[in-house]
Amino acid sequence: MKLIIIAGPPSCGKTAVVKQIIKNKGNSQQIAYLKIDVTRAFEDEELKQEFGIPTKKVYSGDLCPDHASVMVMKDAIEWAGEERADILIVESAGLCLRCSPYTTQSLGIVVTSAVNGINTPLKMAPMIALADMAVVTRIDLVSQAEKEVFRERIKEVNEDIDIIETNAVQGTGMRYLLRAIEECPDIHDPDKINLRGAPPLGVCTICIGKTDIGWQKHFGVIRKLDGADYLYRGD
Amino acid sequence: MNSEMIEEITVLSGKNRSGEPENFDEIIIRPGDTLSIVGPTGSGKSAFITDIEIFARNDTATGRTILVNGEHPPEDYIRDPAKKPVALITQNTKCLADLKVHEFLEMHIKSRRIAETELTGKTIDLANEFTGEKIHPDVKMTALSGGQTRSLMVADAITISDTPLILLDEVENAGIFKDRVIETLKEYNKALIFVTHDPMVSLMSDRRIVMKNGGVSGVLEPNGREDEALLKVIELDRIMCRMREQIRAGEMICGQVFT
Ligand SMILES: Nc1nc2c(ncn2[C@@H]2O[C@H](COP(=O)(O)OP(=O)(O)OP(=O)(O)O)[C@@H](O)[C@H]2O)c(=O)[nH]1
Ligand SMILES: Nc1ncnc2c1ncn2[C@@H]1O[C@H](COP(=O)(O)OP(=O)(O)O)[C@@H](O)[C@H]1O
Ligand SMILES: [Mg+2]
Ligand SMILES: [Mg+2]
Ligand SMILES: [Zn+2]
Ligand SMILES: [Zn+2]
Numbered sequence: 001m002k003l004i005i006i007a008g009p010p011s012c013g014k015t016a017v018v019k020q021i022i023k024n025k026g027n028s029q030q031i032a033y034l035k036i037d038v039t040r041a042f043e044d045e046e047l048k049q050e051f052g053i054p055t056k057k058v059y060s061g062d063l064c065p066d067h068a069s070v071m072v073m074k075d076a077i078e079w080a081g082e083e084r085a086d087i088l089i090v091e092s093a094g095l096c097l098r099c100s101p102y103t104t105q106s107l108g109i110v111v112t113s114a115v116n117g118i119n120t121p122l123k124m125a126p127m128i129a130l131a132d133m134a135v136v137t138r139i140d141l142v143s144q145a146e147k148e149v150f151r152e153r154i155k156e157v158n159e160d161i162d163i164i165e166t167n168a169v170q171g172t173g174m175r176y177l178l179r180a181i182e183e184c185p186d187i188h189d190p191d192k193i194n195l196r197g198a199p200p201l202g203v204c205t206i207c208i209g210k211t212d213i214g215w216q217k218h219f220g221v222i223r224k225l226d227g228a229d230y231l232y233r234g235d
Numbered sequence: 236m237n238s239e240m241i242e243e244i245t246v247l248s249g250k251n252r253s254g255e256p257e258n259f260d261e262i263i264i265r266p267g268d269t270l271s272i273v274g275p276t277g278s279g280k281s282a283f284i285t286d287i288e289i290f291a292r293n294d295t296a297t298g299r300t301i302l303v304n305g306e307h308p309p310e311d312y313i314r315d316p317a318k319k320p321v322a323l324i325t326q327n328t329k330c331l332a333d334l335k336v337h338e339f340l341e342m343h344i345k346s347r348r349i350a351e352t353e354l355t356g357k358t359i360d361l362a363n364e365f366t367g368e369k370i371h372p373d374v375k376m377t378a379l380s381g382g383q384t385r386s387l388m389v390a391d392a393i394t395i396s397d398t399p400l401i402l403l404d405e406v407e408n409a410g411i412f413k414d415r416v417i418e419t420l421k422e423y424n425k426a427l428i429f430v431t432h433d434p435m436v437s438l439m440s441d442r443r444i445v446m447k448n449g450g451v452s453g454v455l456e457p458n459g460r461e462d463e464a465l466l467k468v469i470e471l472d473r474i475m476c477r478m479r480e481q482i483r484a485g486e487m488i489c490g491q492v493f494t
Contacts, residue, residue, distance in 0.1 A: 144322035
């Protein structure tokens, strides 16, 4: 079974890309789909209805969605195995701009919209830096120069990333994404799958429910408006 | 830079929305050619130029295939923007890049690894020939009007992207000097394809592709038979442009207008 992990900011076209993958690969391969979101998601119902494939969703709630995906990934691989899936697609909510959900033994795809402003690639750097491919959607709405400038911005974050430009609704330009999926090796040892890169350490007393404002009232990793970047205050 | 290498681009026919074959075998486009694509909204005009832009290989809704110099183009042409021989100027007239005009152009120049230092100024100057509203290098891209954005994107496609084939999707709606754009593009020996509803743009091109129900229903080659109509429409366009500028300048338009 192949594992594909798709991340990207809200409404950037992740599900549209997933649909194109299913349209093109669904006839020859069994696909299972898992959506990870914070509070609400509808994609599982939608994709089950449209394509008749096994789907699931999980809400991360208080947990960072990327952390939630790591927590459930092993269960998800087991579930997809029971469904006899050849490909498991995981769509992450992509709300945590510090973390990145890609694991080893997977194809990591970051989706980003070409009309999202020129600085988005810099703002979502971790999601791009650790991905194998970047799929740029809404390419139908921008001219050649804008495409090239956007591409340059992505390359600033990850020089080696493979970039694909698409109108994800029509499915243009998917040729090379489909090829990358074909070339992606199967999971060889589910017990050895790890998160790529180290997640940021970030436990403070706000994480555990203390709501006072001001760093003076908190412990753990703290922040001041001016001065040192990371401070640690023991309790 | 690619211009020398591209002798022709060939469109092989596909199917219309009802699955019937299109009414042509192949359309060959060479440097200096101008084609217009006409037809009602939803007839497949944008789909036609998108097929060319992405070098369709019987893998789009239309089933068309695009060849370069008679062969499937190398992957570089499609994936490396610096080698891609086609630039598409979309129907969308807003640029969302949060950059100043000169920053945007400089970034584009940098992405293409071009060393020429005066290219930014040259591009803005050229764009200003296409629009009546002067573009300033320090203004934000997001603040440009539709006409200014279009003008800048066309100028950019000529000077920076410098592709042998330029595709323009409904350029006329944006208030730019169409005849100046066409003349300039011809001067640079670019091949041009316009999606258009505009009589002047249609009549100025050598061939006219007529779209219907997602497919090409005919290719017209007037070969001079429309010259009379063209002269008339150019005259009318001059009058319209002059009036537009006068109205913009707050003038009254009285007396003889057909001069
Ligand atoms: N024009 C255009 N619209 C697109 C494109 N990709 C996606 N859309 C539209 O953008 C909207 C959001 O796309 P989704 O695929 O639902 O985005 P998402 O990233 O899955 O969104 P969330 O999972 O809710 O964060 C939909 O209405 C899509 O049809 C594209 O390439 N071009
Ligand atoms: N030959 C075809 N077969 C199937 N769908 C098509 C075909 N040609 C165009 N379409 C689809 O029809 C819709 C309208 O086409 P479009 O090119 O946007 O029209 P226009 O630019 O003329 O208004 C698009 O969704 C397009 O993908
Ligand atoms: Mg989604
Ligand atoms: Mg159109
Ligand atoms: Zn996180
Ligand atoms: Zn915290």
